[in-house]
Amino acid sequence: MTRKPATYADLEALPPNQVGEIVNGELHASPRPASPHAFAAMQLSTDLNNPFGRGRGGPGGWHFLFEPELHLGKDVLVPDIAGWRQERMAKMPDVVGFTMAPDWLCEVLSPSTSRLDRVRKLPIYAREGVKHVWLVDPLQRTLEVFRLEGGHYLLLGTHEDAETVHAEPFEALALELRVLWVDIAE
Secondary structure, eight states: OOOOOHHHHHTTOTTTTEEEEEEEEEEEEEOOOOOOHHHHHHHHHHHIIIIIISSSSSOOOEEEEEEEEEEEEEEEEEEOOEEEEEETTTTTTSSSSOOOOSSSEEEETTTTTTHHIIIIHHHHHHHHOOOEEEEEEEETEEEEEEEEEEEEEEEEEEETTTOOOTTTTTTTTEEEEEGOOOOOOO
C-alpha cells in the first residue's frame, strides 16, 4: 500500500501539544520537549542572542528564532533554534514559514527525536545550504559542531560536560557548556 505524502493540512490537524514536521513527505509528530531539552534551548538562545542578535558584548549581525517553521522544498522542519545573518536577511519577515534556509541552526536532541534529527533532517539541511549545525544532547551533556563542506557536514568537534568552547560560527563567544545542563530533581 502506498501512502500519500503528508500535507500542511496534516500539520495543522495535530493537537497543540505536538510539534509536527514533514520530512521527505512523511508526517512526524513529537510531544513538546521535556525540561532538559527546553532548558538547554533557552540557555543557548540567551547566550547567543545578546552578543550576536542584540550586539551586547559582541558583534551583532544575526537574527535568531526559537522553533521557526522552515519550508524547505517539500519539507517543513522545525529546528529548536535558527539564525540568519543580517547580511542575508536584513529584516525579519512577518511570515509563519521561512523559505530562506538559516545560516546556522541547533537541534536539541531528545531520545524520541535524535534519530530523526541526525539521519533524516541533517541531509535536508545540507541540501538547503545551512552552513553550520549544532547538535546539543542535554542528557549526554554534549555539543557537536558541524560545518557544511562540499554538500556534506564535517564534524568540527564534540564538546562535553563543563567545557568552555569557541564554536563556529560564533567563535567570538566563550560558551560555557555547563550553563546548558539542568540538574533534574529525583
